Amino acid sequence: xxxxxxxxxxxxxxxxxxxxxxxxxxxxxxxxxxxxxxxxxxxxxxxxxxxxxxxxxxxxxxxxxxxxxxxxxxxxxxxxxxxxxxxxxxxxxxxxxxxxxxxxxxxxxxxxxxxxxxxxxxxxxxxxxxxxxxxxxxxxxxxxxxxxxxxxxxxxxxxxxxxxxxxxxxxxxxxxxxxxxxxxxxxxxxxxxxxxxxxxxxxxxxxxxxxxxxxxxxxxxxxxxxxxxxxxxxxxxxxxxxxxxxxxxxxxxxxxxxxxxxxxxxxxxxxxxxxxxxxxxxxxxxxx
Amino acid sequence: xxxxxxxxxxxxxxxxxxxxxxxxxxxxxxxxxxxxxxxxxxxxxxxxxxxxxxxxxxxxxxxxxxxxxxxxxxxxxxxxxxxxxxxxxxxxxxxxxxxxxxxxxxxxxxxxxxxxxxxxxxxxxxxxxxxxxxxxxxxxxxxxxxxxxxxxxxxxxxxxxxxxxxxxxxxxxxxxxxxxxxxxxxxxxxxxxxxxxxxxxxxxxxxxxxxxxxxxxxxxxxxxxxxxxxxxxxxxxxxxxxxxxxxxxxxxxxxxxxxxxxxxxxxxxxxxxxxxxxxxxxxxxxxx
Numbered sequence: 001x002x003x004x005x006x007x008x009x010x011x012x013x014x015x016x017x018x019x020x021x022x023x024x025x026x027x028x029x030x031x032x033x034x035x036x037x038x039x040x041x042x043x044x045x046x047x048x049x050x051x052x053x054x055x056x057x058x059x060x061x062x063x064x065x066x067x068x069x070x071x072x073x074x075x076x077x078x079x080x081x082x083x084x085x086x087x088x089x090x091x092x093x094x095x096x097x098x099x100x101x102x103x104x105x106x107x108x109x110x111x112x113x114x115x116x117x118x119x120x121x122x123x124x125x126x127x128x129x130x131x132x133x134x135x136x137x138x139x140x141x142x143x144x145x146x147x148x149x150x151x152x153x154x155x156x157x158x159x160x161x162x163x164x165x166x167x168x169x170x171x172x173x174x175x176x177x178x179x180x181x182x183x184x185x186x187x188x189x190x191x192x193x194x195x196x197x198x199x200x201x202x203x204x205x206x207x208x209x210x211x212x213x214x215x216x217x218x219x220x221x222x223x224x225x226x227x228x229x230x231x232x233x234x235x236x237x238x239x240x241x242x243x244x245x246x247x248x249x250x251x252x253x254x255x256x257x258x259x260x261x262x263x264x265x266x267x268x269x270x271x272x273x274x275x276x277x278x279x280x281x282x283x284x285x286x287x288x
Numbered sequence: 289x290x291x292x293x294x295x296x297x298x299x300x301x302x303x304x305x306x307x308x309x310x311x312x313x314x315x316x317x318x319x320x321x322x323x324x325x326x327x328x329x330x331x332x333x334x335x336x337x338x339x340x341x342x343x344x345x346x347x348x349x350x351x352x353x354x355x356x357x358x359x360x361x362x363x364x365x366x367x368x369x370x371x372x373x374x375x376x377x378x379x380x381x382x383x384x385x386x387x388x389x390x391x392x393x394x395x396x397x398x399x400x401x402x403x404x405x406x407x408x409x410x411x412x413x414x415x416x417x418x419x420x421x422x423x424x425x426x427x428x429x430x431x432x433x434x435x436x437x438x439x440x441x442x443x444x445x446x447x448x449x450x451x452x453x454x455x456x457x458x459x460x461x462x463x464x465x466x467x468x469x470x471x472x473x474x475x476x477x478x479x480x481x482x483x484x485x486x487x488x489x490x491x492x493x494x495x496x497x498x499x500x501x502x503x504x505x506x507x508x509x510x511x512x513x514x515x516x517x518x519x520x521x522x523x524x525x526x527x528x529x530x531x532x533x534x535x536x537x538x539x540x541x542x543x544x545x546x547x548x549x550x551x552x553x554x555x556x557x558x559x560x561x562x563x564x565x566x567x568x569x570x571x572x573x574x575x576x
Contacts, residue, residue, distance in 0.1 A: 077556075124503065144502075144503050146503070173496070173503075175495065175496060179495055179496070182495075183495045183500055183503055186490050186493060186500055187490070187500060187501065187503055187504045187507070187508040188504075188507045188508060190486070191486060191507040191508050191510075191511055192507050193544070193547055193548075193551070194482060194486060194544065195507070196547060196562070196563060196566045197540060197543040197544040197546075197547050198478070198479060198482060198540055198543070199566050199569050199570065200543040200546075200547070200562070200565065200566040200569065201536075201539045201540040201542070201543035201544075202474050202475070202539075202569065203565070203566075203568070203569045205474060207463065207467060207471045208461070208463060208467075211569075212471055212474055212475060213475065213569065213570065214432075215412065215432050215434070215461075215471060215475055216475045216476075219475070219476045219479040219480050219483070219514055220475040220476060220479050222479075222510040222511070222513065222514065223479055223510070224570050225510065226507055226510065227566050227567065227569075227570060228567060228570060231560050231563040231564055231567065232560070234559075234563060235556055235559040235560045235563060236556075238551045238559050239551070239554050239556060239559065242551045242552060242554060245551060246548055246551060246552060248489075249544065249548055251489045251490075252485060252486055252489040253541070253544070254489070255485040255486070255488040255489035256481070256482065256485040256489075256537065256541070258485075258488075259481055259484060259485050259488070260481075260534055260537055263481070263526045263527070263530045263533060263534060264530060264534060266527050266530060268365075268523055268524075268527060271522075271523040271526050271527065272519050272520065272523045274484070274488070275484060275519040275522060275523060276519055277488065277491070278484045278487050278488040278491075278515050279515065279516060279519065280491070281487050281488065281490065281491045281499075281501060281515075282487065282501065282512050282515060282516060
C-alpha cells in the first residue's frame, strides 16, 4: 500500500461517514490535523468535543484555502452547493472528493473546479446509525469504495484519492457515474426502499392488542435495522437517483410477482427451483 | 422460573432448531438423556458424533414410548406424518410439541392424540444456517415462542411445554393457530419471500464484467443472509401458509407502489413523511 499523508484534511459534514473517516485517518496518522465543518455547526462541535476533529471551522473558504484534501460527506442534495463554494477558493493542488451515494451531479461538479480538483467518490459503508457519536475507525475495513473519474481527470489527484481510501481499509474501484448510480440502485437504494415499504406495510397491524412487530424474529429484524436509517440522507438519495431506483424496483416487482404466482400454484418443485436459482446468485458470487 | 425436568427428551429432526434445543437443555440440565431421530438418519448421526445427542434412534415408536417430552423440529410439511406415527405409540403423560413455522395442521394433530398429548408450538428463532453443526445453546435467548393451545388442551401439559421453552430462555405467548399464521406471514414469511425475490431480481446483472453483488454494501447483505436460508424449510412454509403470505405481500406491494409514486413525484417532504411514518412503526414498538 502506498504511503499517503496530508498536512491538513478537511471534513465537510461530520456524520457517521465523516467522523469515521476522521477516526480512521487519525488512527493511521495520515494527516497532521483534521479540520471539520458542518452545515448547522452542531456535529462539528460535537466531533470537536469527542476529539474526532482538531479544529471546528465555520467558514468553507478557510477549509478550501488551508486543507490539502477535502472530503464532503453531507446529504447528497447539499453537495453541489458546497462544492460550488469550495471551487471558488481551492488552491491548484487541493483535492476535493465526496462520499455521496448518488453521482449524477459529478459532471457539473467536475466543470466547477478550474484545476481539476474534484474526484467523485463513494465509500460503500455505513450502519443504520448517524451522527459523529456513531463513528468508528474500522467502518471502512474491507468494504468497497467507488471513484468516478473522467477521461481528463488529474491522474495525480485520482491516485492520491485512491491511496487515502485504500489506507483506511477500502477496496477502490473506478466506474462511470451512470454505472455507479445504476449499480447502487440495485444493491443499496432499492433494498432500502423495499425495507422501508415492508415495515410501512405492517403499520397498525396488531396481535392480541400488541403491535405485530413485538413478535418479530430474525427475518423482520434485518429489515427494521435498515428502516431506522437516516431520513434526510435517504430522501436525498431517493430524489437524486429516482429513475434508476424505480427501474430496479420494477425488476424486483416482476421477480416478486413470479414468486407469488408460484406460491399460489403450490407446486413444491417450482418453489424449490426458484429458491435454488436465487441461492445461485450468491453462491457463484462468493467464488469470485 | 419454574423448575422443569424430563428423564428423556426426544428430538425429531436434529437441524438448527433441534440441535440448539438439545444443547440448551443439556447446558441447563433439564433432561436425564436426549434422544434423537432424523428423517434420513444423517443429522441424528452427526448430532450423536458432536455430543449433542445421547442416543440416535431410528424408530419413531421407541421415541414415542420412552420419552416424556418429544419435540418435532422437521420441515413443516413432514410434521403431520410424524405426529400420526407418534400418536399411535405415546403414553398418557407424554408431551408432544413441535417447532413448525406454520400452524394450520394443529387442528388435525390435536385430534390424533387420544390423551391430548399435543401442544402446537413455534420458537421464533433461527439463523440462515441449517443442520446440527449450526446449533448453539443460546439460540433461543430472549426470543419469542408461540404456543397454540385449544380450549380443551391439557393444562398440565401446556404448563410444562411453556416451562421448558422458558427454561431455554424464551418469552412464551399463546395465540390461536390462525392468528399465528397471519402474524408469521407478516413478520417472517413475507420478509423472506421479499428477500428471495430481491436477490433473484439482480441475477445476471453485472458491473465491469463482475456480478453486481460483489459490490454489495450493508443494505443488500442483510437480504442475502436471508436468501441463503434452507430451501426445503422455506418451500414447505410457502406452501403451508400461502394464503396469508400472498395477502401480506399484497399489503406490501401497495406500500411499495405508494413509495414509488412519491419517489417519482420527487417532493422531498412527501418522501420524508413516508420515512418518518415508517420509523414510527418501530419507535412506538420499542417503547412497549
